[in-house]
Amino acid sequence: MKKTKINNTLSSSFRDPSGFLFYRNGFLYRQINIGYKDNYDLLMESGLYGALVKDGLLIPHKETSDQKIENKNVYKIIKPEVINFVSYPYEWCFSQLKNAALVTLAIQKKSLEFGMSLKDANAYNIQFKDGRPLLIDTLSFEKYQEGKPWIAYKQFCQHFLAPLALMSYKDIRFNKLLQIYLDGIPLDLASSLLPRKAYYKISLLSHIKFHAKSQQHFSDRKINMNKHRMSRLSLQGLIDNLENSIKGLKWQPVGTEWADYYEETNYSGASMQHKKQIVDKFLEKIKPKNLWDLGANTGAFSQIAADKGISTISFDIDPAVVEKNYLRCVKQGEKNILPLIIDLTNPSPSIGWENKERLSLPERGPADAVLALALIHHLSISNNLPFNKIAHFFNKICNYLIIEFIPKNDSQIQKLLLNREDIFTDYTQQDFEREFNKYFIIQKSIEINDSKRSLYLMQKKDANS
């Protein structure tokens, strides 16, 4: 047995003293500290772990003893199953956050059945695996103490209920507030932002408005909580009420910029079919391990990759199309697509403690392949990004690039230039090829039938070449 010092601890894994995550030899492990022994044993022996894994609510793991760790705190080392891509709540659409909330409550209900309770309700502990949300923190459980209120109630309201209520009642873009407030949206803020009609619902009135008032009132007072008890029935009632509140929050993905894109596009049926065939052919050639579809809309092209078993992330800026894509994937039981909201001109940054807790988009890459269809003109013309900058960014995030070039006389570009001066003298196919050629080897380019657009297959140039 080899003894190793742990020095590759995950930068997001430090708050809970029950243990931490670390990488060794390219594999992810979780150390369970001695202090968490009783709770871990109860999780495993009570049958709760088995029940949650069976229902797909908790990440499965294996206990490992192949390497001893030089650490006096260690009780056990476990090896959890791998999550292909770690996503964050501020990148999720409405139904992704809603389903993550419902999974958290389902786990809490199940935990109570087995004499345990969730000690946190952190949205970052939920990740999507094979298209479904599940808890990835095996150390989130503690023995249920009869009479004790739910310790994670505040966190649940901040991480799930408040953002969902804001997205539902005020504006769908409020999911981005989660990027500013890492421990969820402060309830006094949510309370002041929500419109009056939200408070016609007694659950939102109590869990958000009264809750915020209570926090404010007791913020500097010491109270003995041991003296008063919350019965198990009341706790079950609280979880049941939260579940109904979450289920009652709705949002319809209509009316945004891209929601009806495929209906409005100027592609003929034949050229769309040809475009799909070319993408299919390119994917067959490069056989990528994973793919990022940038500007994926509702995921028509992501589906081509997913059907080949390629793990695909469908990024789009529009919450409505991401919502549509996610609901479609849920309906079809699609396991290979994860739709996410990303603004490519301002992708998720690295944030949190030392700016290392939550990773930026490029830090979670590179992807083996990137698909950038009907995107270049939006970056170049709508956002004034020179080809060189676009090529440089793509070079950082992928090994292979499948990209569509749209010439200036295309009707979509003419629309973009309708009310502005054409200052884009460098927007030509020659300029495009020259600039991308600095970072990529152009392997193939094919003109799409019945259109003036072209699809390119490019391979990243070796950094040393």
Next chain:
Amino acid sequence: MNLLKKLVAIVLMLLALPHNSYAYLDPGTGSYIIQLIMAVFLGGIFALKIFWKQIKIFFVKIFSKNQFNEKNKN
């Protein structure tokens, strides 16, 4: 808002000694207290919900039994 103030005042009167907790997450005193205030109502509603479900199950069983008996008779 007066109602909330009254409720808070009642709970304040009920609670007096210092708070101790060993968990890593700060549950927030106000978050604990609002749970205790809601506990009475939510527990009651949940009990009624369970009771109502039991009644429904009881009648569904009787109804399906009757249907089964009638079918067998026919």
